Amino acid sequence: MVKIMTERERILASLRGEPVDRLAWAPRWELWYNAAQRDGRIPPEYRDMSFYDMTRALGMGIKARGILAFAREYDDVAITEVTEGNLVRTTYRLPEGTLESVLENTPELEAAGVRGRHIKNLIATEADFALAVRLVERTRIVPNHAAVQALLDSVGEDGAVIVDGGFCPLHRAMRDFLGYQETYYALYDYPQQMARLLAVLQEEAEAELQIAAQSPALIIECDGNYDVQLTPPPLYRRYFLPWFQHAADVLHAAGKIFMTHADGHNDGLMELIADSGFDVAEAFTPPPMTNISVAEARRIWGRRVAIWGGIASTMFSPPFTRQEFEAHVRDVIRQAAPGDRFVLGTGDNVPTDGDLARVMWVTQMVRDESAGLLGR
Secondary structure, eight states, rough: OOOOOOOHHHHHHHTTTEEESOOOOOOOOHHHHHHHHHTOOOOGGGSSSHHHHHHHHTOEEEEEEEEEEEEESSSSOOEEEEEEEEEEEEEEETTTEEEEEEEOHHHHHHHHHHEEEEEEOOSSTTTTHHHHHHHOOOOOOOHHHHHHHHHHHHHHHGGGEEEEEOHHHHHIIIIIIIIHHHHHHHHHHHHHHHHHHHHHHHHHHHHHHHHHHSSOOSEEEEEEEEOOTTSSSHIIIIIEEEEEHHHHHHOOOOOOOEEEEESSSSSTTTHHHHTTOEEEEEEOOOOTTTOHHEEEHHHHHHHSSEEEEEEEGGOOOOOOTTHHHHHHHHHHHHHHHTTTTTTEEEESSOOTTTOEEEEEEHHHHHHHHHHHHHTT
C-alpha cells in the first residue's frame, strides 16, 4: 500500500516509474487564467487568489514553468524596447553597430496574454551576421539560482518546478535571430556566417547547460516546439540530436531529470526524441491536434521516455461537447495504462476560451475513476 503522497512526490514518482498512490494530474492552464483575469471570468470564490493558490484550491498539482536556470547580462550593449501601436521594437546598440527586431502584437493577443510574431528578425541582412556574433560574444551567462529557489519555495510540495535550460544552438538561431524560414535559406546561402554564429551560440548554450546542471531545481527542460514540419528528421539528426545527447550526459551526471517540450507534430521524430536522452516528454499532444496517440507513444518509447500531458487542449473548448471531452480524457488514461511514467496534463495549455468546469471535472474524475481506467 503506497502512502498518501504530496503533489510533488506523486509527480516525481510518476516520472521515475515508481509506485504512486494515484494518477498525477498537473495541467498547464495559466493561459486561461491570465485571460480570465483580464475579462472577469474567474469565479468569485477564486478571484482574489494567485495562480498557484487557485491551482491548489482546484485540487490540481502545480506545474510551474517559464523560469530560466540562467540570466543574460551584456557588456557594452545598450538595449531599448519601444512600443509603437501594435509593434514592439527592440534595439541592441553595440560599438560595432545596431541590431533590431520588431514584434507585432494584436489587441486580441494582448488580451489573452499571448506573445505576437516577429515581422523583423535580428538578422535581416548579410552584414547583420557579424553583429549578431558580437552580440553573443558580449553576452555573459550568469546563474539564476536565487530566483529558481524562490519559485521552488513558493510551490513547495504542491507541485513541480520545471526550469528552462536553454535551446540547442540551431534552434536558438531560428527562434531569436533569423526565424525558421530564413534559417533554412541562410544555411545554404551563408554557410560560413552561419557556422560562425552557431559556434558562438554553442559556447553560450554550453555555459547555460553547466549552470542548469548546478540549479537547485531537479527538473531541467531543454528545447521544445520543434516539429516534423519545421525541424524534419535530417535536420534534427544533424543539429539537434548531438546537442541533446551531450546535454543528457551533463544533466544526468548532475542527478537531474532531463525534460523536453514535445507539443508538436512528432511523426518521424519519435525515435530521435528517445535517442536524444530525454527522460520526459512534457506537453505531449495527441489527436485531434497531432497524429501520434498516447498509445503509439507508449509503444515507441516504452519506459525510455515518460509522458506528461495527453489531453488535447482543443478538447477544453467549443466546438467539442462536454461528452466528447470526457470520452477523450478517459480514453487517454486507458491508453496510458498501467500508468507508470505518466503524468496526466495538457498538450500544451488550456485555451483562453476553455471551459473551467471541464478542468475541474478532470480533478474529480482522476480521484474517482483513474485507478479503474488504468486497470489498477
